[in-house]
Amino acid sequence: MEQVVVQTKPKAGRIRSFLRELKRDRQLLVLMLPAVLHVLIFCYIPIYGITIAFRNYRIGDPYFALGAAARWIGVQNFLDFFKSIYFSRLVTNTLLLNVLTLVFTFWVPIAFALLLNEIASKRYKRVVQSFSYLPYFVSAVIIVSITLNILSPDGVINNAIQALGGRSTYFIGKAVYFRPIYILLNVWKTFGWNAIIYLAAIAGVQQDLYSAARVDGANRWQQMSYITLPSIMPTIILLLILNVGTLFASNTELILLIANPNNMDVSDVIGTYVYRMGVVEGRFPYATAVGFFAAVANFILLWTVNYVVRKKTDEGLW
Amino acid sequence: MSRTNPNAIRSNRTANFLIYALCGIIAFVTVYPFLYMLSMSISSPDEVVKKTIVLLPKGLSFLSYELIVQNTQMWRAFGNSVLYTAAGTLSNIVMSLLIAYPLAKPKLVARRFFTVFLIVPMYFTGGLIPSFILMHTLGLYNNIWAVIIPSMASIWNIIIARTFIKSLPYSLQESALVDGASEFRILFQIIVPLSKPVMAVIGLYTAVGIWNDWFTALLYLPNSNLHPLQMFIARLLVFNYSSIDPGSRLKLDSAVTQTGVITQMKYSVVMVTTLPILLLYPFLQKYFVKGVMIGSLKE
Incomplete structure (x- = not known):
């Protein structure tokens, strides 16, 4: 008007x-x-x-x-990056780490929210939920410090392994353990916090749907899979789209803390490479180009996924 | 009907038991590392050396805390963190309210322009290096303002504050305007007193963010005297660049006790750093969740 x-x-x-x-x-x-x-x-x-x-x-x-x-x-800097021996390793490491992290961090909060929803005692529910998002407020430095400590050769995990007759393993020093450690840290740090949004969505489901289903003889499992889960599906899809739009991004801050020369082959991602090339070595134009490449790749991914999802389900960001 | 079927009731009981147990395990796993840290820091040093602590403390000794408290490096880092957090948080609250109030007006001039102006950076940022060079160009390298100034405003907080102020009844502002009050007076005498909950949300978000940040210091503060607590800990416990001076008092004790206490000091530093967060936790829970709810309502 x-x-x-x-x-x-x-x-x-x-x-x-x-x-x-x-x-x-x-x-x-x-x-x-x-x-x-x-x-x-x-x-x-x-x-x-x-x-x-x-x-x-x-x-x-x-x-x-x-x-x-x-x-x-x-575009010389971009060409240099595409031709560099690091290009394929960085893209592979970044995508693999992010996809694996997404695979594990994505369903855990959903499952946790559904699980909490089944608890009748409000008090127990509140206590469990309060504990669950404590790690979210603790800094990356502290979390990595604790992890390094627990996983160290004389840490509590290795003590337990030795007590059970196994041999002590230097987890931080071995490249194969980098991804599992990174993923576990992420799951542990974020699952409780990320569950909040799903719990809010679950709280918004109309209660008479459940009573109607119970009258029809639906058990708890059926109520969950035919009412709760479909009701929070729009939220799930929205968050999935947003997450896919960050697959080329790197949690540089966290990775720099866990990275060491031993796991460099798998821990070196685009974010840490930008940091090394730019801040450490002072190759500013080149590092800017690498960072910009990741940002554009993210944007294309976000747009594509949003487009596909909207064609299929009518849900989407825009 | 399931209600009358005894088998169904029994399976329901089993399911309930499993659900309660699983949630209990999850809660335990989330707090275990913190409990372990606490137990390690307050147990007797000899037990720490013998590696007997798994869950609860054995013996009781606050020696490592006494030594930590006397450590001047730790106090300097602690003081820096307090300064950065207080300065950044206070200015962030003020700046957010100052811009949120006009943005919440239904008929602000060029409001569509301002909306786009704030949304674009949420989707697209310049990235690490352009910001790094900018900070150099502005002369903020190796300067405490490199930590403080960038944390003085954030778009997310602005949007949360605007959404909150928009939800207040507009008639309050209108009647004051009719009475000839200036916008400045309306903001400070009517809006600010009503905005305490959103100020708490913004303040806590910002404070936790600054308190937990070590990366800004890594990028811009090469001088270790300016380091905040998180950077101090990263150098001490993650990168092993520095060691902590146990002071002279320890020389009186046995070698075993000394080793134990030096190990314990690492745990105590972690506890001291996490303590403010743990003390604030009841508020954090309340207001962070509130923030998520306001944030998810944005148009």
């Missing part, structure tokens, strides 16, 4: 009414200024900074540069 009115006005009138609104809201605009500037500087300027991937940028060069001063080099 409003739009139609605006469009029929002559252009000069539209500008004049915009200026009038600007004047009317001047106090509000002043209030907004600090946060707007913050977002502009710390979110938008780095987006512009992606142009560094296409420039022969050296530290000390101006951030903003136009024309010849920018020393444009086109």
Whole structure:
């Protein structure tokens, strides 16, 4: 409605009414200024900074540069990355780690929420749930410290293995254990927190559906699989789409803590490579290009999955 | 009908038992590492060396805590963390409310532009390196402001605050406007007192985020005197770059006790770092869940 009115006005009138609104809201605009500037500087300027991937940028060069001063080099950095011996290893490691993590971290909160929903005692339910998301609030550093400790050669796990007659294993020093450790940490840290959204969805299911099903003789299992699960399916699909849109991203912060020279072959992902190339070695344009590649790949994945899901089920992000 | 069938009742009982037991196991697995850390830190040092502690503490000794408390490096890192967390959280609450109030107005000028302006960075960011170079360019490298300034506002918090303020009755603002109150006065005398719950949500989200952050320090703070507690612990326990000085008092004890206490100091540092989170946990639970609910209502 409003739009139609605006469009029929002559252009000069539209500008004049915009200026009038600007004047009317001047106090509000002043209030907004600090946060707007913050977002502009710390979110938008780095987006512009992606142009560094296409420039022969050296530290000390101006951030903003136009024309010849920018020393444009086109897509050379991207080609270098695609041709690099690291390319296939990084893409494989990143995708494999993320897909495996998704496979395990995705269903656990759903199963946990369904399980909690079956508990009649409200108090017991609350206590279990309170415990379940404690790890979410504890920092990555602390969680990794505890893990390194528990898994160390004289840690509690190896003590138990030795007590049972087995041989002590140096878990952190072996590449094969990197993925299981990373996945377990993620499941442990996030399952309780991620279950909150499913529990909220379950709480929103109409209760008379259950009483009707009980009258028809449906048991608990049937009630869960024919009422609860279908009711929270839109939530599940939404979260799945969002998760697929991060398959090329890396939890660099966590991986850097667990990575070591022994597990480098499997722990080196795009995020840690960007950190190493850029922050450690100072190859800024190249590292920017690698990071941008991951961001674009994520966006394409997100768009594609959303498109496919929407064609099939009518559910989707947009 | 299942209600009258004794077999069904029995299988229901078994199912109930299994469900309760499984949930109990899950709860135990989530808290076990913390319990283990606590037990290790307060047991007697000799038991720590003998590796007899599995779940509950054996013996009782607070020696490692006494030594930790005397450690100046730990206190400096603790102080840095408190400073970064307090400064970032307070300014984040203020900045979020300042922008959320105008955004919640039904007829703000160019409100569609501002909405898009805030949504774009949620889907697309410049990434690590462009931000890193920007911080260098701004002269924030090796400067405590490198930790504080970026944490002073966040889009997620802005959206949560806006959604909350939008849910307050607009008539409150309207009548004040009619009475000739300035927007500034309406915000501080009407909106802010009503926004305490959302301020708690934003404050706790931000505080936990800053308190737990070590990566910003890794990127921007090469000077270890500026390191927050998490970076201090990462260097001490994960990367083994630094060791903790047990002080001179320990020399009086036996070699076994010394080894035990030095091991225990690592656990005590972890406990000291996690303690603020554990103390805040009842509030965290309440307000974080509230935050998730407000956040999921966004249009």
